[in-house]
Amino acid sequence: MEDAVTKDDLRQFGMLLMNDIQKLLEKITCENQGMHPEWLKSKAVRKLMDMSAGSLQNLRITGKVRYKKILGSYYYNKSDLQALFNE
Template structure:
């Protein structure tokens, strides 16, 4: 059976695509606290002078909290500073 695509179907599809694109375009850094500074993995590795593998181990063991956004990991600066103190 052949279905006809109506103009309304196309408008609904366009609206859904626009919603999905807007989701993608949202800020890359999590929005939990606007005053909190989030750092990318590369910055954290430089701060701690560690390799990517070491940072991964720290992340896996739960020593620092993180957020993964679009394939990149972000860490709270306050958590990194707290790790320095320990």
């Protein structure tokens, strides 16, 4: 007797698949940028700029930095961040 595939099984598979795709996209981005990506993930920006998630969200909402949302993760333009904090 074979086990039936449940909705939870499919949901879990989908989450694993999306995670694998996201890792591949990040790897490709880093390779294309020579390990110095022009777009930084939220966690990297918060660590680099020593800021809270809320402060970073405010920069995004007010349009002070460009961002991209890819598979649920935000990426911020490195040159925009540098220009903002050089002022």
